[in-house]
Amino acid sequence: MSGRDAELSAVDEVSGRALLLLVRGQPGMGKTTLLKEVHRTWRTRGPGIVRIHCSAADPRWDLFGARAVLKAFRNAFPGLGDSPPADAMAAVNRLCRPESYGSARARSALFVELVRLFGHLSGNAPGAVLVDDVHAAPDPALVVAAAHRVGCTVVATYREDGWGTGPTRSTSLSSFADRVVELGPLPDHRIDVLLADAAGEPLDEAVAPALRAALGPLAGNPGTVLDTFEALRRDGGLVRFQGHLCLSDPAAEPALPVGHPLVRRVAQCGGVGRQLLALTASAGRFAMDGLPDLAAATGRDLAVCGRTVDRLVAAGALACDDYGVLRVPCPALVPAVLPGTARAEAAEVHRALAEHLLRGDRAPSPDPAVTADHIALAGSALPAAPSVVPLLEREAARALPTCPTRAARWYRAALRHGEPGDPAHSRALAALLPLLVRTGDYEGLAEAVAEGVRADRRGAGRRCAELTAYAALAAVHTGRPVSARVGEALADDPASRAAPEFAARWFTGREPLRVSEVVSAFTCLRPDGPFADDSPRSGRFDPVALFRRVLGTAGYGEPVTGPLAAHARIMRDYRDGNWAGIPSGTRALELAGPPHTPVHHAVRLVAAEVHSTMGDFERSAAWLELAGDDCPFPALRTWAAMGLAYRTGEWERCRELGWAFCEKPVDQADEGGAVGVDWLLVRLAFAQWGEGGRQVRLPRLRDRSEQWYARLGGTGLRAATLIVRAFAERDVVSAHTAADILREHGGRSELMRACMTVAFLADDPGPWHQEAHDIARSLGDSLHRTAITESMRASGTTPARDDTDRDSSAALSGLEGRITALVGRGLTNRQIARELQVSEKTVENNLTQVFVKTGCHSRLDLALAVMEGRLSMVLPRS
Incomplete structure (x- = not known):
């Protein structure tokens, strides 16, 4: 129940009062868990409490939920006191049949017997009736009516989101509830506590942010977060490394579990829903103006497409802004609905749209940029068509000044559709390669070089040295050596050996980055001519800065992914004092690919320094050992x-x-x-x-x-x-x-x-x-x-107390304060648990909250904060 103290207090306030309280929230918000906690605490106060479970499997004719009520009373034995209501239960059981609801007299008799049954719960104070998932009942209002008539305290969990609605419902239960408690999303730090508890072992700091980013608006939903985390672990998405549970592939997107309600809602939309989701996810956006073209291209009915969009938006699978542009707000939905086939299905839809727009049988004529986008996103699903190359070249040149990333996408499509040896093919390759470097897209650069090598190289001899340099540049930035096929194809020119030799040495990981070698290998790619290496040597290892100097600021784009990008982020964080994420970033770099480059050694050494600074000497020594004595x-x-x-x-x-x-x-x-x-x-x-x-x-x-x-x-x-x-x-x-x-x-x-x-x-x-x-x-x-x-x-002075320390420390609870004081005395978690008579898991969970509230980074850090008196105002007096 982490993070639900206010909601529990609001429910507890109605104990012993004759009213109906709804606990309302979306699926996975913890309604059932909260009701379990209420049942656990209230049943110690007296015998008059039952808990009713409603389900979609309950008979639809049982409008009063009599069968669920009987089951609840049976389960409540022997906690209902000395005189179980056997007669009343027998009467309800006798009348609970479909025919009773067909007769007004029999229906009234059944209701009277239910009222008499619930009356047995009340003694000196009103009884308590807890109804779980009342929205799943045939008619929620009628299910709680008898208990409410008696004067019981009725607490029901309710989801009013369109699920389970039916023609038999009399009215919305929330319209006449006395009170409503909303279960909203949990804040990030509460979700982190839940994940840490679910992991059962140290969790890498990157896991929770990755889950939040993938879940989007569902990131505060505790049930969804925990289910997604367990699915990630079950499917091999987590791996143990240096004592932490880490993402096995930081670049892979976590997926919602297949049984999640949102996945089911999309599945109910059939093939149209899948196509719309794939189309929108692949392009990043889809304008509603394109819906008629989608219907015509795929042979769908336009009205069906429109209704499907409405259903997906209502379910939260798609989001629509004020301009009619659709987006996928929850990226984790895509791999769940389209596991392993998202790219192929999206490419097929883009192919159909591209062919439809290229036929030119619509009025007015389509926007050429839209057509170019569909051609590019269709990829190899669209057969090579040299006739589209002029369109792609024209649109790429137009987009180049304002949107170079989009221009690069269209040049890549022109390269794919051009005829090898044709001037248009050569033009597209010549424009694309430097553009990919300029935009920092080194994954795309590797693909473009491979495409250039696949094409006929006749007449491109003078470009062989450039292709070789581009291949080596892509390999260094992506962390993947040049493929054997590409390397063999480019090995003929003796004048271009510097770049592949540099890349080969780079991946041994035992040689430093020499400026002269970088200049020799890559200065041919500099847009404004060769680079004159007249700058002094530096005592810093900064590959990104060196490549920027060699290739020119205007021609070199800093990478966003890959080992060089990770190194740049970690070193920037170290210089700026943002050390908390450095251990996680270093582990991610190790897991991302073959750790055999100089940046891996540099980052390992920084990680060893950060760990020893934070008092984790064992892991510091492990990083030093991993770097090795022959470190460059x-x-x-x-x-x-x-x-x-x-x-x-x-x-x-x-x-x-x-x-x-x-x-x-x-x-x-x-x-x-x-x-x-x-x-x-x-x-x-x-x-x-x-x-x-x-x-x-x-x-x-x-x-x-x-x-x-x-x-x-x-x-x-x-x-x-x-x-x-x-x-x-x-x-x-x-x-x-x-x-x-x-x-x-x-x-x-x-x-x-x-x-x-x-x-x-x-x-x-x-x-x-x-x-x-x-x-x-x-x-x-x-x-x-x-x-x-x-x-x-x-020297006669003491450190000034920081206001932020005082403000954050004041939020410590009583148990957190006692645990903090014992940490300051040097006790272990087991000793603290024995001292306070709580479980070790409770100590661990509370310590996590103490670290969040105090800003301390380690157990040693917290102990020192206690000894220095910075937390004395919140600790219990001895």
Whole structure:
């Protein structure tokens, strides 16, 4: 019943009162679960309670629901007290037959006996009658009439959405209910709690958002969410990885279970409903203006199509805006209704529409853009027709300035329908390939290259080098090596070997990204001519930024999917301090495909750092082991290993690791060896400062840092050099300058260390300590926050309490507060359960809510929050 406290309270208020209360909501909102909870709590207050179950299987002639009433009273024995109403039950049983409803006298007699039967529930207070799924009864109003006449407290769950309606109904039950309690959608954090409980093990953070996105307006429906989750697990959509239950294929769309009411409603619409759903889902939208064309193209009756649209919109399968444009609001519906055949069925509908529009037998003439769209979306279902190529080329050129993605779709269709060796075919390929790079569609780029290779390559020799470079570019961005067939077809030109050789090395995963190799392999694709590599080397590994430099800002589109996109997101989140999603993003990258590229190693090392920061040392070590000792980024790996070492108390090992790297000659390090060296230098400087041996080793570290900066330059290494100099020379001005640089150009954790450096050296460390403390809290860096707090107390100050902490903590319930206090004392879940005499599952569920409300990222983080007094106002007094 998570998230239904207000609704339970509203129902509880009517206990013992003679009235009818409806609990109303859509299927899956938890009406039955709520009624079970009401039955569990109310039956402890007295014997006079029965629970009636209505069903569509009940006889339609039994308008009073007498059979369901009798079953409920039998099930309530022996809880009905000392004198079970045997006589009344026998009378009802005798009159409960179809003939009784055909006679007014017999029907009245049956009603009187039902009233007498319900009267046995009342003693000193009104009895309670709980009716589950009253909407499924032949006539809901008549089912509750007898109990209501007696003066019982009647609580009925009701769904008023058009299901189960029939001609025998006298009136809508909600029209004369005394009270109505609406069960609306649950908020996201409540749904997350339900999913965590259903999983029974740690759930990857990406699962719940993926389910919400797929379910759309049904995302707040607890029954639908849980059923979809179980279907996902049952069908192999979830896999265990590093102690978490993860999406086995993050790109796959979760599907509604086949028995879901929405799936059944679409199935009731027959083939027309399937076609409309497939058509709308594939195109992303479908205008009602196109309905006559759909009817004519598929041989359907227009009126039937219109009625089907109305039914789908009423059911929620389609949504229609004010302009008559249809969309599919719940993406999970499509794979449920069209499992494995959605693309094929949609292509067939688009083929029929394209052929209908191309025949030109309608007036007025169709919009050529609409025709081009249907041709493109039909794909291979529409036989190759060179006659449509001029239309596709013309519409693509027209759309290019304003909608390049749509233009790319039409150029791809022109390529498919063109004759190999024909000038139109070559024109389409020449326009399409750079357009796909510009729009960041590297999946489409791989398909277009394969299409170009399939075509006759006569006369395209000068384009062989470009095709090879495009194939390698697509492989790097999608994470899939160039196929053997494409590679063999493009291997003839000795002048184009740089790109495939680069791609082959990339997928070994053991070599860094060398600027010179990228320039050699891909500068031929730059729209404005070859790229002059005159920029200084960087201490960062950023493939997307490098490709943008080599191919030009105007010609290169940042990828949205694939390993490079995942790496860019994770590194951006790390710099910005949004660390909560990094473990999930790293797991998704590992599961998405063969993990044998440099970006996988870089992301593993960042994940190891984040896990050790949050106190999860076991998983941090697992990510370090996965990266391997022969990782192409030795400085970055050393930095992550140093972080794990000092956070587990191995300060000497931390220093040994740092100096082992720094003793190597700077001029012998390759480009991979320079990645992360600024972070390593700062971490080693802090480790040396903490040791107290500033006079000997810190000056050596300063000299080495200046050598790195002289070789590579860049704001990161400049700030690192200033921090090392500040420690070595007790130079607060250098520390101030480093903080200013990182506040504008650096990441959050780097700025935190710069602020700590100033605090160590400044006459007034308070403001700098506070800023570092705030950053550490936002990152979930418990170790640094504790160290900063101790340093502040040593200087006579304490961390300022944040208002957001106070506001969120005030929402802790009594049980959550007691559990939080015991976590602060270091107790395990099992010990807490024994102390509070509750189950371990209860402790786990409440801890999940505590993390949400307090913003703490781990158990250690929560314990520190208790010890630092930030949650003291909501904890019980000892």
